[in-house]
Amino acid sequence: MKKIIVCGAGIGGMVSAIRLAHLGFQVEIFEKNNYAGGKMGEYYETGFRFDTGPSLITMPYVLEEFFKETGRDIKDYINLVPLDNACKYFWSDGVTFNAYTEQIKFKDEFVSVFGEEEYQGFLNYLEYGKFFFEMSEKNILQSEFRIRNFLTAKGIKNINKFISGKSINDLSNKFFKDPKLKQLFDRYATYNGSSPYLASQIFSIIPYIEFKYGAWYSEGGMYRIAKALVRICGEYNIKINYGHELTDITSASGKINKCIFTIHDEAQKSVSEFDIMISNFTNNIKLTGKEYFKTGDWSSSGFIALIGFNEVSDILSQHNILFSEDYEKEFIDIFEKKIPADDMTVYISVTGKSESNDAPAGAENWFVLVNTPALSDNFSWTDKHKYEYFEKVIDKINSFGIFSGDIREKILFSKIFTPADFLKNYGSEFGSIYGLSSNSLFTMFRRPKNKSDNYSNLYFTGGNTHPGGGVPLCFLSGKIVSEIIRDGNKNSY
Ligand SMILES: Cc1cc2nc3c(=O)[nH]c(=O)nc-3n(C[C@H](O)[C@H](O)[C@H](O)COP(=O)(O)OP(=O)(O)OC[C@H]3O[C@@H](n4cnc5c(N)ncnc54)[C@H](O)[C@@H]3O)c2cc1C
Known part of the structure; x- marks a missing residue:
């Protein structure tokens, strides 16, 4: 039986691991964090729960297919719930638009x-x-x-x-x-x-x-999806080694023959008993090659504020967008000047609108996300910059009159994440969410392919490789990788 190691327990990593274990391969996962899920995470504070990454699921059929194709009923693991309103859009002149999912209402x-x-x-x-x-x-x-x-x-x-x-x-x-x-x-x-x-x-x-x-969310929070994948890994005896960061590899004859992990930032461990390696990240130059890092055309990152409020907003929906005044300028700031936009579009997700357990009665949990550039020499997220930007974002929200008066007076606590945290927590290139941006069609050619060009036993899965970012596409990425490996190893597992 061939042995596969998967580095990274994000969605793509776990889906690849499960699909390959289902096919009969022996699989083991190595993850640098002490939890699985990667960018799909959650955060708790004094009676509040927040999703810290994805908040919206499209293409629910992709997730359903995964469960079906691995012999399971999705309902035994997660409950995907359709939203009545995909998003409520706000403009500064008071106009709003609800993107209802029911056709006539829409x-x-x-x-x-x-x-x-x-x-x-x-x-x-x-x-x-x-x-x-x-x-x-x-x-x-x-x-x-x-x-x-x-x-x-x-x-x-x-x-x-x-x-x-x-x-x-x-x-x-x-x-x-x-x-x-x-x-x-x-x-x-x-x-x-x-x-x-x-x-x-x-x-x-x-x-x-x-x-x-339609627009969907996972009952109990998005993180339930990651938890479901961890549970299925257990059902296949796929061991997830937490606190194992891949720091180096060695190779011979065009094949990776050793992975070196730093364990919990201390000891080192070498692993060489494997036939195939799958990487759920593209941050390692030895794996991806120098060319990949040359363009610097990274996708956006994010500025996130998780905020607990002591009041419930009547005018917000579960997903909300407060638009900037000058959209073109906002993107020039992000992608050309590579600085956080002065006048920003603000996304607010309030899972408490669907989940009564996500905030205490009379209170509300806001996940606030602003698109920002990936890290570069043009801007650094010092503590000073971080808190200044938070104030700007709050001013912007205030200008839409979501609560009467200054929303600062209703804030119980806030927790901020910047692109520097994205880099630290997920290891993604320069804190970007999706690796290379899709600003050019040529990106498709520059992303690491699912089957590496550099090593014959290396594969890539997840949002930074084909077919792209977002939860459903990471499920598809795991499927594609498992099928390539299955087809290339027909009689040997
Ligand atoms: C703020 C935010 C909002 C988002 N909103 C949405 C949304 O609404 N809908 C949607 O569909 N998608 C959304 N996404 C995108 C979606 O979350 C990602 O595309 C998807 O979760 C990425 O999965 P992945 O398989 O690429 O793995 P990742 O999540 O990138 O995980 C990679 C894993 O590899 C680990 N790792 C990295 N380096 C090493 C190393 N050297 N050694 C060992 N392990 C390592 C990391 O710790 C991580 O666990 C959002 C993402 C973010 C950050």
């Missing part, structure tokens, strides 16, 4: 806020997203990245749409007149850590997926 809201003509533009936009989704779902999202996968008859006929150089923002300009709608649809580029002014129109599949499959 249309009524859309027409009343933006008008009938814009609704037709919305339907045309979705057709575009649908086209890209149907072209890519099986051939790209569910398969190993290969140029030939694009070269179907339909793909060749429509090649101009793929390589047109048009951005998400170009697409918004094509279909919408209202600047608010353009901003709303441009925001989807941030789902993969990119700028709408640079990322390809292909990513119109993101809103298409959200509108088609």
Whole structure:
């Protein structure tokens, strides 16, 4: 039986491990933190619970398939719950828009806020997203990245749409007149850590997926998903070695033959009894190669504030966006100047709207997220900068009148995470959420492939590799890697 070691117990790492154990491989995981889940985490403070990473699930069918294909019923592990309102959007002039997930309710809201003509533009936009989704779902999202996968008859006929150089923002300009709608649809580029002014129109599949499959959350909190994966690892006797940070490797004849781990920041341990290695991260230059680190075109990171309030807001939904005044300037700050935007768009997720246990009665748990650049020499998150930025974000929220008066007076506690914490906690390149950004189509070619070009027994899984970031795509990444390994080792496990 072949032995596989998986480094990293994020979603992609655990999904790969489970799928391969299900196929009959012997699998062991090594994780640098003392917990599993990676970017999917949670935080507790005095009666409050917060998800610290993902807050929204799209493509629930991908998660359902994983459970089914490993012989399980998802309901025995997690309960995915559809949201009635995918997101409530706020603009500074007082306009709001609820993206209801029920079609008639959505249309009524859309027409009343933006008008009938814009609704037709919305339907045309979705057709575009649908086209890209149907072209890519099986051939790209569910398969190993290969140029030939694009070269179907339909793909060749429509090649101009793929390589047109048009951005998400170009697409918004094509279909919408209202600047608010353009901003709303441009925001989807941030789902993969990119700028709408640079990322390809292909990513119109993101809103298409959200509108088609809805917005979901996991009952009891997103972290239940990570916990479910840990439980399944136990069911397959997959040992997770916590506190094991991969610090070096050795290789011979194009194969990795030894992994060196630093255990709990102290002792070192070498592991050489394995045939195949899977990495759930791309931060190690020996694994990814120098070229990968050359571009510096990293996806965005985040500034997070977990805030406990002693009051409940009537006007917030579970997911909320408070938009900045000048969206283009915000992205110039983030991706060109590489500094935190002065006037920022603020995302607020309040799981307490669905989960009564997430905050005490009469109180509310806010997960506040602002997109920021990955770490660079242009800005450093000193304590001073961190608290100054927090004040700016609070001022911005105040300007929307979420609570009457200054929200500072209602804050019981706050806990801040910056890109420097992302780097420390997840080991992701320069604190970025998704590794390389998708600001250029060429990124697809520069990401480490699921099967390494550098070593014959090395594979990559997770959001920084193919097919990309976000929880469902990490599940797909784990699937793709397990299938490549299965197909390459047919008679030997
Ligand atoms: C703030 C935030 C909000 C998000 N919101 C959403 C959302 O709403 N919806 C959504 O679908 N997605 C969202 N995402 C993205 C989603 O969380 C990630 O794409 C996904 O969880 C990444 O999984 P992964 O498999 O890439 O592993 P990661 O989570 O990146 O985990 C990698 C693991 O490897 C470990 N590791 C790193 N280096 C080493 C080493 N040297 N040795 C050993 N172990 C190591 C890390 O500790 C970590 O456990 C969000 C992410 C963040 C940070």
